[in-house]
Amino acid sequence: MTFSGWLQIILFCAIVLALVKPLGAYLTAVLGGGRIWLSPVFRPIERGLYRLAGTREDEEQHWLAYTLAMLAFSLVGFLALYAIQRLQGVLPLNPAGMVNLPADLAFNTAASFVSNTNWQSYGGESTMSYLTQMAGLTVQNFVSAATGIAIAVALIRAFARKSVKTLGNFWVDMTRATLYVLLPLCIVLTLVYVALGVPQTLGAYVSAKTLEGADQVIAVGPVASQLAIKMLGTNGGGFFNANSAHPFENPGALVNMIQMVSIFAIGAALTNVFGRMVGDERQGWAILSAMGLLFIAGVAVCYWAEAAGNPLVHALGLDGGNMEGKEARFGIALSALFAVITTAASCGAVNAMHDSFMALGGMIPLINMMLGEIVVGGVGAGLYGALLFVVVSIFVAGLMVGRTPEYLGKKIEAKEVKMAMLALLILPLVMLGLTAVAVVLPTGVASMANPGPHGFAEVLYAYVSAAANNGSAFGGLSANTPWYNTTLGLAMLMGRFLMIVPVMALAGSLVTKKTVPASAGTFPTHGPLFVGLLIGVIMIVGGLEFFPALALGPIVEHLATVAGQTF
C-alpha cells in the first residue's frame, strides 16, 4: 500500500462527503414536490407527461397501489426491452447489422436492466444495436434508478409522516426523480465525459489499419451518454464488454474519479434526504457513518490484499502487488477502490477484472453484495436495504432498554419485524440456493473456467451479483448459456422485486402509526453506539449465513495460496 494510494482513497471519500448535503437538499426539494430552480424548464414537460398518462399528481397512493404501479411499470418496461432485443435486426439505428437476440439472452438482459442490475451476458459492441442500447437499455438505466429512488422515498415518508395511509404517488416520484435529478445531472456529466475524451457518436464503427497493416474495426457509439447514467444510476452496464476498463469508457484518472464519485453520489445523498425528511439530519448521518465504516474496512482489506500480492508469484522472484487483470493507468489502489465502490453500491461497473483479484481481495466485493449492498448501495435500494437492518437492530436492541422498540417515534412491532425479515430472507435464499444447484448440475459446472474453490467462487459471485442487483462478474464463468441466462435472470428479478414488496408493506404499516415523542427512555439513534450496533447487526444477521460459502470459496483459496498450493 502506498501513501498516494491512500491519498486517492481519502480524496474520493472527501468529495462524496462534500456532496452529501447539497445534493441531499436538492433531492429533498425535488421529492418534496416544491418548486426548484429547474422548474421553469422541466415543469411544463412534467405536467405534459402527467396529462399524457392521465395521472393526477396530487393523488396520493396507499402502499399497495404504489407497489402495484411500480410492478406494472417494471413489467411493461421488461416486455418492451425484451421485444426490442428480439427484433433489433429489423429495427432502425443498426449500422453494425446486429442480429436478433436469442430468447434466453433477451430474457436475461431484460431482467437485468429492469432490475437495475445490468448483468451482461453479452458483449455490448458485438451484440446490441444502437437502438437497443439507447431506447432499450439506457431508458431502463434511467427509470430503474428512478424506481429505486421512488421506493426509498416512499419508505422515508413512512417514517416521516404520522397516522396517515398514503406514501406519495409512484408516477410523480419516478417522473420527478428522472426529470429533475437523473436527466440534468447526466446531461452535465455526458458533456464532461465527452470533453475528457469519451466518444459520443451515432456513426458506424471505425475501420483502421494497424502498424502491422492488419484491418481493425474499432467500436464506437453513444458511449458518453450511457456512461453518465450507468454510474449515476448505479446500473453498471458497460457500452463495451470491458466496461470501465476500456480506454474509451474510462480514458484516465480524472474520468475514473468522476465515475467513482457518481456511483456513490445519489446513494449517499439519500441518507441526507432521509435525515431531512424525518426532521433530524443526524439520523441520516448515523446511517451514512455505519455505511462509511463498513466501506473503509472493505477498502482497507481489498487494497491490502491486492498490494500484498500473490505469494506464488513472489516465489518466482517477481515482487510487488497483484497487477493481474488491472489496468496500468489505474494501478492497485484505484482498482481496489473501484471494486469496493461498485459492489458496495450495486453498480457493477468494473475497471479491473475482479476474477483476477487475490482471494481475499475478491472476497470483499462478494461480502459487499451478500450484505445486500447496503454500504451506500444502489440508488434508493441501498437506503431501503439499510433501513431493513435498522429495523432489526432497533427491535433487538430497543428491547434492551426496556421498551417496545421504536425508531424515530414509530413502534417496531410484529408486522414490521415480519416484513423486514421477509425482505432479508430473499437474498440468502436466492444466492445460496441457486449456487447450491448450479455447482452440482453438469450444465452449471460446464461453464466454469477454473477448478477448485476459485471455480466455486465464480458461480457464487454470479448468483450473489445477480440477486443483489449488482451486475459485476468474476469473468471466468461462461454465463451466456440457457441455464445461467435463465437462472441469473430469475435471481435478478427475485432479488429486486421480492425485496421491494415487503419493503413497501413495511412502509405501509409504518406510515399509519402514531409518532411517540422521544424521551430519556428512548435510546438515541444518532450516536456512535447506534452506529456500532447497526454494523454489528448487519454483519451478524446479514453476513454470518454466508460464512460456510465463503469458507469453501475465497477463504480456503486464500489459505491454500498462502500455503503455496494451487488447484
Next chain:
Amino acid sequence: MTQSRSSSLLDPSILFPALGGAFRKLDPRSLARNPVMFVVAVVSVLTTVLFVKDLAVGAENLGFSFQIILWLWFTVFFANFAEAVAEGRGKAQADSLRRTRTETEGKLIGADGKSFKLVPGTSLKVGDLVLVEAGDIIPSDGEVVEGVASVNEAAITGESAPVIRESGGDRSAVTGGTQVLSDWIRVRITAAAGSTFIDRMISLVEGAERQKTPNEIALNILLAGMTLIFVFAVVSIPSFASYAGGSIPVAVLVALFVTLIPTTIGALLSAIGIAGMDRLVRFNVLAMSGRAVEAAGDVDTLLLDKTGTITLGNRQATEFRALRGVPENELADAAQLASLADETPEGRSITVLAKEKYNIRARDMGTLNATFVPFTAQSRMSGVDLDGSSIHKGAVEAVLRHVGNGAGSEAVRELQSIADEIAKAGGTPLGVAKDGKLLGVIYLKDIVKGGIRERFAELRRMGIRTVMITGDNPMTAAAIAAEAGVDDFLAQATPENKLDLIREEQAKGKLVAMCGDGTNDAPALAQADVGVAMNTGTVAAREAGNMVDLDSDPTKLIEIVEIGKQLLMTRGALTTFSIANDIAKYFAIIPAMFLAFYPQLGALNIMGLASPQSAILSAIIFNALIIVALIPLSLKGVAYRAVGAGALLRRNLLIYGLGGIVVPFVGIKAIDLVITALGLA
C-alpha cells in the same frame, strides 16, 4: 421479598416436578407453540430415525452420532424444563391454595350480628359477613369491616412475615385462602366462589393457553426468520461440499444448524414471560394479561394521586404563627386546648406540635371541666369551652366571621396576610381565636413522603413524566408539586378532567399509567394503558383496571413499570446473547466440517479444539448447557437501572452483546478439554 424470591429459584420442590413437566411438553402440540424449538425437535427426530437406520446397517461413527442426537434431545428437553420451572413456581403456590380453598369453612354471621354458623367457604355470597379468628383461614376475598388482625399471606405472596389487615384505611382488603394469625376480624365478602383472586391466579399460572403478548409474537417472528436464514445456510452446504469432492454426515449438518439458530432465546422466551407475570404476583399485583405487563414497560406518563402516594395521608401542623403582640406560647396553648378532643389526624398533629415545640403537655378534658365544640359543616370550626372562655379554630373565613367586628381591622388584615402566605406555600391555614380575639394561625402542611423526590428524579431518568392528581386548588397544588418534584399536576381534579388528561396524553402518542380505587375512577382506569386498581377499591374500579394491587399501595405503580421494563430487557438481552453466540460456533464447526476435504481450513480452528468430532460435540453441548445456565437469569430478569436509555443500552450491549461473542469461545474450549479428557470424542 427478595429473599423469598431468590431462595425459590432453586427450590427442589419446583425443580423435580419440572423434570416431569419437561417430558410432558415433548408433546408436538405443545412444542408447536415455539417455532425455534419445534424445528429443533423435528431435526432431532430426523437424525434419530437416520441413526436407527445406520444402526441396522452397522455404519461407522455411531458413538459420535449418538452423542450428537443425545444433546439435540437435551436441547429440546432443557427448553421444556425452563418453561416448566417458570410455570412451576406459580403452580406450586396455586396448588397449595387450591387445597386450602376446598377445605375452608367460614363463620357466617347471622342476622343478629353476633351469632355465627359454620358454612363451607364455597357457599358464601357477596355481601355476607363472616367472622375470622386467630388460626382461621379467610374463606373468600373480602373487606375488613371491623377489627385488626395479623394475617399470613404467604400462600399467595410467598412472604412469610405476617401483614396487618384492619378496618378502614387502605389495608382493609383480605384475600381468601390466607390465614389470620392473631386477633379477629369481621369481613364482608366481596367475591363469590370461582371469581376470587386465587381463582384468577390459578387460571393465570396454569393456563396452558397463555396468550402470547404482542412483543413476544414479534420476537418469535424474528427468531423464525433467523431460523429460516440458517436453513438456507445449512441446506446449501451438502451441495457445496459435493462440488469440493466431500460429503458431510447429516448429524453434523444438524449440529451446525441447531447451534446456529437462536435456540437460547427460543428456549427461554416463554419462561421469561411467565416469570415476568410471576414477579408481579410476588409483588402482590395481579395482572389480567401479559399485554398489560408489557405496556407497563412502555409507559410515558404516570398519573399519581397526591394523597397517599406523594404526600402522607393527612396534613400536619408544622408551625404556629402568632399575630403581632400575641406570645407564640399563648397561641400554642389555645390551639392545643382547642384540639384536645379533636380526633382528626390534623387535630392530633396540633397537640403533638404543641408538645414537641412548646413543651405543652396534653391535658385531660375531664379534669379541665371543658366542653368540646365539634366541627360542623355550617360553622366550619371546632373549639372548646372552659372556665368561661371559649377557643375556636377553623377555616380562616369562618373564624373571622365568628369574631365579627370584635377584632381590630389591623389584626384582621394581618391574619389574612399570614393565611395567604401559607396558602401560597401549599399549606392550609387554620385561624385561632380566643374570646373573640384573634390569636394567630396554625400552619397545616401536606407532608411529602420521604424519598419520593428521588423516585421522581429516577422516573425522569427513565424517561417517564409524572403528573400529580389532586383536588387542591392550583396554588396549593403547584407548591406541593414543586416540593415533591413531579413534572406536572392536575389541580381540582374531577373524574372528567382526569379522563381528558389521559386522552390528551394518548393523542400525543404516549402511554399512560394510573391507579385508582373509586367508582368514579373507573372510566379513567379503563382509558389508561395501564390501570392499576386498588384491591380495597370498588368492584367497578377493579373491573375497569387491567391490574389489581392487593396491597392497595399506589406507590407501586413505579415498581410495576420497572417490572415491565425488566421483562422486555430480559428478552432483548438474551436475544442479543443468543445471536452473538453464532460467531464462536462457526469457528468451532466450519473447520471441523470441511477438514476432510479442505485441510487448509484447519487454520480457522482458532480455539485449538482437539479434533473435528470434539469440536462439533463441544459446540452442541455448549448450546444445550447455556440454556440451563441462563434459566436463573431468565426467571430473575435482567437488573433494571434508571440511568437513561443510552447508558442502559451501552451496558447491556457490553454484557450481552460482547459477552455473547466471548463466552462461547471460552465455554466451547472448556467443554472440548473435558470431553477430550473423558475420551468422548
